[in-house]
Amino acid sequence: MTVLFVASRAASPAASQLIPDLSTRFQPSDSAPWTILFVLTLITLVPAILMCMTPLVRLLVVFHFLRQALGTQTAPSNPTLLGLGLMMTWFLLAPVVADVNREAVDPYRAAKITGWEAIELGSKPVKHFLLRYARQKDLALFAAAGQVERPNAPDDLPMRVVIPAYILSELKAGFAIGAVLFLPFLLIDMVTAAITTSIGMFQLPPVVVSTPLKILLFVMVDGWNLLAHSLLKSF
Template structure:
């Protein structure tokens, strides 16, 4: 018998017990889901978004320019986060429509919301994960190869996607490094040929590389190339 029915002088209201039970289950699920999401958010951003590729390319650019700490890690992280948010907006909208809104209205349970919400990010990752990397982790997990990549579990898709993103980031970074490496070689050969052994070539090449990067509007070109790669 419910607490309301057991209280003397009070009549039980129709459907009150069911509403209390639904509310009692909904609130803990919301708390668990929110706390889990907040705890895993940094790992999710680094492993399931374009953040890995962007940070690798930014690191190669800073090394190629020879500026060491300019832009700072905070600036590059902020730029990477904003570009990641821009690129992931369609995926986040799908997650909101398929999982968050139905869960908010009590149409699905917490587990169903998590399963539905994992669908759009998995589709995004499979779009850029190489088949070679997917096959590697499928074989390592000792699971049978499914008929479609969409049937692969997240524990296979996520590391395969990260490997693919690392490879793509290193490829872009290597191509980005070549023109600055050419400037370093030209400056080093000139300073050596005229006998300037006391002056390190990097002292001359670094301003030249920065000037070249600014003249060609390098940040705009780099951001445009990275956005077009997705």
């Protein structure tokens, strides 16, 4: 994420300074093909970066649980949920982006630091954000698996340990929120099934009756507002 931000904000007069830095890093002499290869590889990693280093992981898991609980199958559609998740991610990451801009992008555009120094400085706010939501248990798991020496502080852990630990922590948080969200709708399904069975409506699937009731309940309590409020508070 830091690499993308630095590269996008620096795509101006300072962008020409980044190419020699990358070229000399990968090859002693300047080489445009190496730079093109690096940029194309970076573009292919954009979806993975968004999913692995942003709150989008937790948001999409919760939205999936909500849709399954409501029983609407394809409503809201995947692009709608993805768009909502991206906008909420942008909102949540605004302070981190501001820190990256202040500590890395602005000095780089002022020609005070090199491109790789900007990436190293810009990764610190991102790492601090990931560590804030990564559980100690998950950090210890990947630190032990990677045979990383015991650090003096969590900030000393490498990103190869922090990123997978953050993903596991976000998945756990998303499943926990989704399970709590699922319970009231599950109760409606059970009550509806019991009532339809007791009055002899065996050929009518209970989901035909429970789905409109769940949607009506979700709309009456202003469910989207409550869900967005709870998700934002969880961060």
